[in-house]
Amino acid sequence: MSLSLKWSIQRITTKFEFKIARSAESYYDVVILELSDGEFTGFGEAAPSTRYEKGPEAILELLAAKKDQILDLPIEGAENRQAQLEQLFSESYSLQAALDTAFWDLFGQRQGKPLWKIFGATKELVTSSYTIGISDLDIIPDKIKEASDYPILKIKLGTDYDHEIMRAIRAQTDKVLRVDVNEGWKTLDDAKHGAEWLAEENVEFLEQPMPSNQLEDIAKLREFSPLPLVADENSVRPEDIPGLVGAYDAINIKLMKCGGLTNGLRMIELAQKHNFDIMLGCMVETSIGISAMSQLGSFARWLDLDGNVLLAADPFSGVGNQAGEIILLDKPGLGVVKR
Template sequence: MTSSQFPTLDVRIERFPITGSFTISRGAKTEAVSVVAELKRGSHTGRGECVPYPRYGETPEETLKVLQAMREAVGRGLDREALQAAMPAGAARNALDCAFIDLEAKSRAQRAWDLLGRPAPQACTTAYTISLASPANMAAATEKAAHRPLLKIKLGGDGDRERIMAVRRAAPKSELIVDANEAWLPSNLEQNLAACAEAGVTLVEQPLPSDWDEMLGRIRRPVRVCADESVHDRKSLDGLRGRYDAVNIKLDKTGGLTEALAMADAAKALGFDIMVGCMVASSLAMAPAMLLAAEARFVDLDGPLLLARDRDHGLRYDGSLVHPPDSALWG
């Protein structure tokens, strides 16, 4: 290709109001702030959306600068393969990686899954998140969502047994997974896991801070445990064996769909169950992750359901059933 055939890169910050608020153990927010990378070549445009995560030292403003700094390399011919070494795993690389895939698919008049040699995604059931609050308030929110087959319950430390039991009473038929977002301690880990087992919880996500998760390898785990903050890309998988039963693959952690697909293959080979997860964001951020759904025991792609409004051509949700993206959205 000549330089004129290489794409140009535009980057912007976008904001989407959340219905009410979204609360986890680290705090609450009322809007989703994402960064969108847009690659243009001729008549084709490829897009990718990421959500910078303060837990990993990322901010929208810094992510914007990191992506803007890639314009020259993209204009010189940087491609998706070279991108994997040119940028570290994280939100910024995710946006650009997904934009490259979208652009390549549109340029070849293919769907992204055909381009990548993956099965076409099918409609699947996503978890629906119940934010952290008092037991009474969580029960009230759960009651409104009790018709959904899979609920993800955000927990936060003190009082979690009461929260778990209140949620179970409010949704006796739903499958429950819980996410402590690193809020439990060695002193309450076993009693909280026991409460989850008593309530029939299927999976507990990231109960301990990532630096403390060696304890998970020393106790009997009555409920299967999933790594989130403790797992990022393929390099982090080996150290989790014996501590976790599953891993949560999020594109903002892996640095894009390219690494996420490779990580899913590696995780399965090591015997881990897979959850495909998301940050609170629009359908553009969810769409690439749909390619992982076929590999996943749990799908948690409810971000747009938590927004007051989604972007145009968003994913179609029938209750908790999420459908594959239209090419007008991505891929």
Template sequence: MHIEIKKYVLQLQHPFGISRETHVTQDTMIICLTLNGKTGYGEATSNPYYKITVESMKAEIEAVQNNIETYDFDTPENFHTFLKSLGLQNFTLCAMDLAANDLYGKLQGKPLYEIWGTNTSYYPITNYTIGIDTIPKMVEKLQEKPWPVYKIKLGTSDDVAIVRELRQHTDSIFRIDANCAWTAEETLKNAPLLKDLGVEFLEQPLKADDWEGMEKVKKECVLPVIADESCIVESDVENCGGYFDGINIKLTKCGGLTPARRMIQKAKELGLKVMVGCMTESTVGISAIAQLLPQLDYVDMDGPLLLKEDIAQGVQILEDGKLIFPELPGSGIQLL
């Protein structure tokens, strides 16, 4: 195999704000993994919350690049186990695993969802994210992009007022993501008001390790609550079982499609709803997420919609949230 590492700085259409940060660009690493004339593509973004940079990921790969390039590639699952044995951390693992899965599908001549025994006759529609901003600006973002489902980022002193104002401008479904910004008391106070405003569920309202608070929320909250920062790796799924109604899996955080598929299976065994989210990836990462869609209840894969300019072709997201799946096998990715 041959590895090529590319860095891109993705320009966002608007400043993207969540409870702990705001940014206007997103650094991302693209892995190109080539074997027998076929190239698979994978992606992982930088992330200050987890202290991940493109440079740190690149250095990890380069330190073991010869080991990887001389590996006798057979399946993505075996390759993932091999990469873990080399000590790669999860963001780096994700980029490599996505590339390996795309490559595997291209070598087999089939899309991944078909290899996995699923089909795309049903899939959930992605939400479109409205980042934290002034209320007029958030209304402007909503009006600029009419969409059937919105994820609203909250974590301000005016959270309910924001949702109340946004509701004046659309009948679409709302999902709320507070990114750990609320206490249990705030969550229980806000939830009935938000439910009346057409909110479907709350995502990670409390700090990731506030299990005592989540126990109270799980018992008393009138809205379902989905884990995000509390559910990073495979072992977290079972921990979340008694505290949440569902989990949001991020491929970058868990290490790629290979562990994500196991997390989906475990969550279903526990009766949890399953969502997969994105980290403002390009179409490279989003096309990998799309392969999982038949297995999901919810999805947040709006990354390319938030960019000024994309860097790849793959799955296409239409104006009504429906998708056109790529004709290429694997995840169907081509770099532009």
């Protein structure tokens, strides 16, 4: 039996411009993979972040150049396959993730089992947050209204008007908030003030308050901070985790950083070993990427799997999201279909 692989770029548009401390976009180009054995088709998605790698065109070049090696990869034996993916595509974490996901989806379908079951996970998931990107103050009421069904909001900060943003949000809602600074606070003093201030604002945790290369400052902040600190830009690959002990309380795992479900499972194991709480996150992604990460959902204390519900139109359907409740399917593999 031989495999075949198709790929295409898909432009996905967000409902609102998606702005964080370092970037602002109203659409993203993602690479969609379809890996077929002639009977079943596994889906994969690469949503490259410019924080970590080049864009989708570079991924298409890699796919064209190394298609034969990809089609020789094993459907079973994920650890070995992942090691080969890392050698072939060391420059693109999101392409590693897309291929690993497509192989897992195909494997699950051939086994006739949903991946969450294969991974030993359950369908009991905590409620996911919904992200409010950095906004002009006059748009905040619209955004909070748009998110009215979601009980937990994740707020992006790291601007020179963070206090005004929080004031505008708190004027609209008293919901539990989580705050992601995306490396936006550059000094320990700013971060200390921020942590102290947000602890008074019914905020549950603080994600990546300072630049990832200021780990010593972050460790000092943690000694002081009333809020738990979650690593995101500091928690990219499995090998990053041991170095975060003492600086963070939790890690945010994303497929597009870590290189797929196989490494996601490794990061979960390592996080448990080093006593980190686990959050599962995402980029702006379609239901392929979100359905994939949701398969590991029951291993997490916190979920931030809203990439697909931030879209104006999702080209795929997979796991459900009803007011932040992620609904896993009983279908084999990821259970994703094209809309």
